[in-house]
Amino acid sequence: MSHDSILERSGDLSQLVPGILISHEKDNIPLLIECEKNTNLSNRWRDYHQVIQKIITRYQRDIGAILFRGFKFIDDNDFYDFVKSFGLDLLRYEFGSTPRSHLGNGVYTSTEYPAHQVIPLHNEQAYTLSWPLNIWFHCVTAASRGGHTPIADSRLIYQHINRTIRERFEKKRLMYVRNYGNGLDIPWQQAFNTDDISVAQAYAKNNKIQLEWKEDGELRTRQLCQATAQHPLTNEWVWFNQAHLFHISNLNESVREMLLGCVDMQDLPRNVYYGDGSEIETSILDEIRGVIDEFTVSFPWQPGDVMLLDNMLVAHGRGTFEGERKVVVAMTEPFDSIAANGDSQNTTLEDTSPSLEYSA
DSSP: OOHHHHHTTSHHHHHHSTTEEEEOOTTOSOEEEEEOTTOOOSSHHHHTHHHHHHHHHHHHHHHOEEEEESSOOOSHHHHHHHHHTTTOOBOOOTTOOSOOOEEETTEEEOOOOOTTOOEEEEOTTTTSSEEEEEEEEEEEEOOSEEOOOOEEEHHHHHHHSOHHHHHHHHHHOEEEEEEOOTTTSOOHHHHHTOSOHHHHHHHHHHTTEEEEEOTTSOEEEEEEEOSEEEOTTTOOEEEOOOHHHHSGGGSOHHHHHHHHHHSOGGGSSEEEEETTSOOOOHHHHHHHHHHHHHTEEOOOOOTTOEEEEETTTEEEEEOOEESOOEEEEEEEEEEEHHHHHGGGGOOOOOSOOOOOOOOO
């Protein structure tokens, strides 16, 4: 169903609920739900909760991204109350790959990378076999310059990636290799949310993650994952992986050279290969990045904004910024592809080692 036909039904909400504006550019995201500034309500999101719930039910799985503006979200706790009010538990950030702080009750900071770094668009936890279906963002403090959270429709990315490339990725799948600690990446304790090796081993077994304890006492993991996925609720196919982000070619040349001067290829903090351990061609990843860029949409945050994404339908990233920026995140509705698909994915790793060569 096209976005235009979906929005033919939006007029009734705008007319029946004074003070709510619904706007949407043709075939674009996000859907903007705005509370008019002259609305005289002390706590707007609570007063409009039933309307907001109807909007989410009607549009989230169609458009994929909804931006709520002007509803007087106050702080982290108010954001938690809002997300929790829809009856879903907030999820822990399991098997995380980036530094972030847990603010309590399932609310996290967004990735704590320096302001000058760009975070490429990605679907949250698409580098593993279980992920949240919903991801919520709340802008507490907007940067003085930049700091956008760009988004892109993963259905369009799937449809426009060269068919030969897509089929190759689907056939071979992807193997993510991670090395923890040593001051180069987060420690395994943070990734697995535990200091107990047995707990980490149990989680790895349940999620088909291969563990390797190295001679220096640090951990290496490998996991075979999907390149594309079918949405469990809409049945639409989406591009769903983080190959372009995990691959060493995502790093600028100086950082890449510095890392390879410190560690061998197999000890890089993170990298990704085809599922058989062979190297993914940089030229192919560049072509994929180009398709993602083609469908990227960006908008400036306003303090108090909340954005809800269907995490499979819409990818997100972060731009560079200046000044103070605080955007917090919550995730809901877990999806376990192992439980959903059984053995049909065949995600058990064979005894295969990744290629240890890199050519730009």
